[in-house]
Amino acid sequence: MSHIVVVGAGQAGLSLVAKLRSEGFEGAVTLIGAEPDPAYQRPALSKAYLLGEMERDRLFLRPRDWYDDQNITLRTDTRVVAIDAAARRVTLAGDEVLSYDELALTTGSHPRTLPAEIGGTLDGVYSVRDLADADAMAPEFQAGRRVLIIGGGYIGLEAAAVAAKRGVEVVLVEMADRILKRVAAPETSDYFRELHQRHGVDIREGVGLDRLTGTDRVTGAVLSDGTTLEVDFAIVGVGITPATVLAESAGVTVDNGIVTDAHGRTSDPHIWAAGDCATLEWNGARVRLESVGNAIDQAECVARNMLGAEQPYRPKPWFWSDQYDVKLQIAGLNLGYTDVVVRQTDGARSHWYYDGDRLIAVDAMNDARNYMIGKRLIEAGKSPAPEVIANPETDMKALLKA
Missing domain, CATH: 3.50.50.60 (FAD/NAD(P)-binding domain)
Structure with missing residues (x-):
């Protein structure tokens, strides 16, 4: 056997x-x-x-x-x-x-970590990858405390949302010129920047970390633009x-x-x-x-x-992120996109990625219906014209039968 x-x-x-x-x-x-x-x-x-x-x-x-x-x-x-x-x-x-x-x-x-020479090994510096990480940092989330979050990807933004909801003062720095640059279109970056700013998060784009300061435990930070901050703890979300x-x-x-x-x-x-x-x-x-x-x-x-099936794997990518009262659902991969179409109806919003005339991905914010329609369209190889998607009068479900 x-x-x-x-x-x-x-x-x-x-x-x-x-x-x-x-x-x-x-x-x-x-x-x-x-x-x-x-x-x-x-x-x-x-x-x-x-x-x-x-x-x-x-x-x-x-x-x-x-x-x-x-x-x-x-x-x-x-x-x-x-x-x-x-x-x-x-x-x-x-x-x-x-x-x-x-x-x-x-x-x-x-998780990628910070080098020791810039304070990455100080107490109070955390990553979010496993259960031990979450248990270790949970006591830090107390109202009135200050956290620096390094990295504006989904992990960093989710941690920022938790901290803000707990009454923690949040500064988030992102070296790139916008949050989510590696994974999403500017339209999605704009949406989540505004969302976090409404909840009091201080987002600083085009700014990196020079070093964390403190003797044994982190007490502050020096940013790449020379700004100094006092912080009680730090979360690293750099991939x-x-x-x-x-x-x-x-x-x-x-x-x-x-x-x-x-x-x-x-x-x-x-x-x-x-x-x-x-x-x-x-x-x-x-x-x-x-x-x-x-x-x-x-x-x-x-x-x-x-067990001998010899079955090729054909991925059907999907992802999600929860931040405040927003559920982001993503279908497909936006690699190589050339255009983004925005669809807005009744408070729900979705961003549709095209490579030329081919639909390749959808970001849906509190829009589960259009997420599912987009996912099914992508998996079926169907690509409605961009102007059809943008039109709020379009019967989206009918597109699946076209």
Whole structure:
């Protein structure tokens, strides 16, 4: 009976082992995670959980006894330190060795951190990536305190929204000339800048961090424009990097992520990858899709292919972000967009991205209906004319039948 080992016990790892069992695999399955807890909802960490609106127990995707019921060996608080691909063995911290027939890497990603020389290791400086991070920073969110948020992407903006709702004074700095520049059109940046400013957040674009100050704990900051600030704590949201160290130790190809083929197989025929750590083909380019949806869908596809399905993975990208009373829902990928069409009706707003005359993505703010219509249009390869989308009189649902 074969043994499948999965390294990385987050959303992708859980989805993969669950799919192995639901597809009828009866061999041994071992799921290994470095964190002490089993798989949990990460997006909630910078939203409902940090706000205190979600109890810790509700974060967990499956109770521990589910793993026992599925005959899955769950090894939490366990680090894999090396992979011997030739011998098909993984070495755990403490020198325990496990043999595998097939290995899947669902190792996720790591937050980028600030260098020690500019204060990145001071107490009171946080990242938002795992449950331990959220638990550590939660006591900092007290009314009247001051936080500096470094980075104007979705993580930084979500943290700003939590802080502002808790009565914390917020300064957010973004080195680029606008927030969300890497991931969204200027129209979306403008929408969220105005939203945060209405809630009292001080957003400074085109301004970076020179250094954090303090002896043992952060007490202030010097910005790139020479401004000095007094702060009680700081949150760093400057992106993530794929966790590829183990893949590199195994000798598999890595290029801004673990390189996989259409089936999720790496350059080693017995090693697979899925989730944030994996890079895949998308319209002739290599991309990593950092989302819950991709983690689930890609991992389930990999599980089927580990069992011989030979099914190509065709991603259907979708993302979301909650900030204040606004739910942003994103369908598709806006890579290479040339035009953006704004649709505004009855307080709902959506931004439609076109590459030439081809619809490629939609940002929808409190507009779940048009998000779903846009998602279905993109997946069906349908591209209504931009002027049709912009027209508030258009029957959007009818576009699906056109």
